[in-house]
Amino acid sequence: MRREFRTLYWRNSRLYLIDQKALPHRLRYVALSDYRQVAKAIKDMTVRGAPAIGVAAAYGLALAALKARGSDPLKVLERLQKAADVLRSTRPTAVNLFWAIERVMVRAEAAARDGEDVARAVLEEAHAIAEEDVKVNRAIGMHGAQLIRDGAKVMTYCNAGALATVGYGTALGVIRAAVEQGKRVFVYVPETRPKLQGARLTSFELKLEGIEHRVIPDNTAAYLMSRGEVDLVVVGADRILASSGHVINKIGTLSLAIAANHFNVPFYVAAPISTIDFRRTLSEVRIEERDEREVLEVMGRRIAPKGARAINYSFDVTPPSLVRGIITEKGIFGPTELYKLQPQ
Numbered sequence: 443m444r445r446e447f448r449t450l451y452w453r454n455s456r457l458y459l460i461d462q463k464a465l466p467h468r469l470r471y472v473a474l475s476d477y478r479q480v481a482k483a484i485k486d487m488t489v490r491g492a493p494a495i496g497v498a499a500a501y502g503l504a505l506a507a508l509k510a511r512g513s514d515p516l517k518v519l520e521r522l523q524k525a526a527d528v529l530r531s532t533r534p535t536a537v538n539l540f541w542a543i544e545r546v547m548v549r550a551e552a553a554a555r556d557g558e559d560v561a562r563a564v565l566e567e568a569h570a571i572a573e574e575d576v577k578v579n580r581a582i583g584m585h586g587a588q589l590i591r592d593g594a595k596v597m598t599y600c601n602a603g604a605l606a607t608v609g610y611g612t613a614l615g616v617i618r619a620a621v622e623q624g625k626r627v628f629v630y631v632p633e634t635r636p637k638l639q640g641a642r643l644t645s646f647e648l649k650l651e652g653i654e655h656r657v658i659p660d661n662t663a664a665y666l667m668s669r670g671e672v673d674l675v676v677v678g679a680d681r682i683l684a685s686s687g688h689v690i691n692k693i694g695t696l697s698l699a700i701a702a703n704h705f706n707v708p709f710y711v712a713a714p715i716s717t718i719d720f721r722r723t724l725s726e727v728r729i730e731e732r733d734e735r736e737v738l739e740v741m742g743r744r745i746a747p748k749g750a751r752a753i754n755y756s757f758d759v760t761p762p763s764l765v766r767g768i769i770t771e772k773g774i775f776g777p778t779e780l781y782k783l784q785p786q
């Protein structure tokens with residue numbers, strides 16, 4: 443396997459996804475030929491991470507458009523609308539999912555209006571979103587790497603790496619870029635209960651890159667900070683609200699941010715502009731709640747007594763006062779100055 447892998451790619455009218463449920467023990471791709479399979483893969487987290495699910499959904503629409511090819515353009519649009527609704531219903535919190543679907547639908551509608559081949563237009567747009575993702579992540583990495591000094595000990599959270607994007611990653615992209623500049627970087631990887639994206643996926647990526655790291659139980663983070671052993675925290679985001687600067691990311695991010703602020707450790711968020719929500723306010727955002735079994739079981743084995751119930755919010759909300767900066771492809775911004783990035 444090459445060091446730089448692609449989380450997903452398109453070949454011969456199929457979407458190939460790394461099955462992230464099987465990692466780190468097995469690296470295998472699954473081939474999908476129907477948008478409903480893509481919706482299922484997003485829902486069951488075969489593919490996960492905000493940018494990656496956006497791109498997967500865009501290709502899901504390409505699959506739907508290809509199936510409808512040959513019908514008149516209005517029929518194709520109707521089918522696409524239905525597919526878009528199904529794809530939107532998979533995970534409610536990451537804004538990239540809605541952003542990518544909207545971008546593809548705008549292109550499809552224009553193509554239908556202009557008498558172009560809608561399926562081709564949809565596929566081209568999905569490819570464009572996928573290609574931009576890697577470029578944008580490299581730019582985020584370049585801006586963020588200046589925050590990391592040689593010899594730094596950096597903490598990340600969940601997986602905001604290549605696996606959460608098409609390639610390179612956002613928060614892990616920042617770490618990668620610093621390493622590419624020749625800096626020595628040591629990474630703390632909280633395991634990230636309940637789905638263990640840190641222990642399974644971030645550790646997998648860092649190991650491939652040869653970046654020194656330790657997996658830590660989530661509840662070890664504050665203690666390490668109290669001992670002065672963390673220089674910087676950098677995490678990803680599923681949605682950042684331009685209206686207020688709140689950062690919505692994997693459950694547990696808020697606790698890390700509180701601990702980092704208490705111990706004067708700079709807390710940064712790395713995310714593409716496509717993760718910034720320029721429309722909604724906090725009360726309009728739905729925080730995903732997942733199946734209780736994810737908490738009551740570990741890798742399919744029950745750990746809590748029969749009949750015990752669980753709370754399983756997938757994301758939490760970090761207030762802007764705890765965030766030192768948002769690292770984007772256009773530079774580093776304060777959480778309350780994101781309105782400057784609004785696309786015209």
Ligand code: MRU
Pocket residue numbers: 490491492493536599600601602603606607611612613639677678679680691692756
């Ligand atoms: O539930 P997941 O694994 O999809 O959550 C992923 C995260 O919370 C990431 O930090 C976020 O999507 C940013 S990925 C570049």
